[in-house]
Amino acid sequence: MPLLQDVVSFLDAGLRTAEIPDYSGAVNGLQLENGGSVTRIAAAVDASLPIVEAAVAGGADLLIVHHGMFWQGAQPLTRAYYKKIKTAIQGGLAIYSSHLPLDVHPEWGNNIRLLRALGLEPSGTFFEWKGLRLGLIAETEIVRSELIEDLSAAVGGPVHLCPGGPEIIRKIGLVTGGAGAEVASCISAGIDTFITGEGPHWSYPLAEELGVNLCYGGHYATETFGVKALAARLSEDHDIPWFFIDRPTGL
Template sequence: MNNLQLEKLLNEKLSPQLIKDYSPNGLQVEGATEINVVVTGVTASQALIDKAVELNADALLVHHGYFWKGEPEPIRGMKGKRIRTLIKNDINLFGYHLPLDIHPELGNNAELARLLEIEVEGGLEGHPQSVAMFGRLKQPLTGAQLAERINRALDRAPLHIAPDNADKLIETIGWCTGGGQDYIELAAQHGLDAFISGEISERTTYSARELDIHYFAAGHHATERYGIKALGEWLAAEHDLDVTFIDIDNLV
């Protein structure tokens, strides 16, 4: 498949034009014209690029790519090494950030809901491009039971901040993968029993206590493995590309 054809295909699937983002979505570093072998992963770190080189990949498809708003512009140091490695090995870099978070079938939020057995009901922000979601567990759980389910599903024990009534059952739940901790107030305004995000900030602890809501920090990387993996599996199944998902360990 031609690299520009692949970009068009991904854009048609993920509709990046519908959402404002902090980085460009699509083809970020141009490489080989013809693409047969694709490596997918969460972040375009040097370790992931090196694995793509090892697998003779023509393209690297990630959730966290490059050229973020506010970052230094010079291509030097760590950033320079990463981009030199891609160019030297003729590897295309495709990055999709918020469009992959919110996609209703393949997105990080949709995949987290599937893994945790949450029935999706809508977006916390009240529109289809909401990056935070809400829904309902099929059966109510205690905080400890939900923490154990998260641990089993993501292979990572979450940080759980319980409300004053620690035995309060969880039925309605909001979530936002990655750095979505500040949606906790919106979750509380919706009257939800619990909120899950990837990252936690110092302020989030006080928010959870004062809003009287179960809160779970499940890891930025851990909550965002599954969208890019699902996107790669879709490419392999529907478009006959050789796709390999590589999980580079990250404890945050």
């Protein structure tokens, strides 16, 4: 039975949590501790109240998430927020969150896992933010309709397409989550097709203007890969069970 501090040390080191910049609300790393041990792991995309309740009901004492408890910033411990914290503490549930460090990880990351689910390997990176290259590039030659079928199978649902680019795709850029606003960054990298989760309304007409295929696979759906990979790795290393709590938002 591993100690929570050992699991956290492994995750922090492997994900380079202290080194990788992120948004202020991410608060990457251990967000809530428990009594000190880990016997069952739950993985989920969001640290919402229904997820915390499901994790406790499933007997987990560690919840690994991509979006942690503090996206809305500091707030009073009242109503649903109070109930969430109370449920976790009374249930002995520790919560570990990893946002950008998990997105960009070369083995466990959302980006690499989705790319490989498409049968592709990275040939480079693009989209620099605070010195970090957030996106992956893959060279290929595939008909656009076939890529959409493959992407739909990988994310387990429909893909919304802006067919602004060529029908024969040769260079793909991929950033999971809500990166649609970054479609312009594809041009300097020579990318003809951009895969992401979601974007603002104006990202669609902009992609048409730029001549780029823009594939919206769903913010939630493109970010289920990393937390599953982390939980599976911990389970393999420590022989402890894990389960995934699926609560799609449709976004």
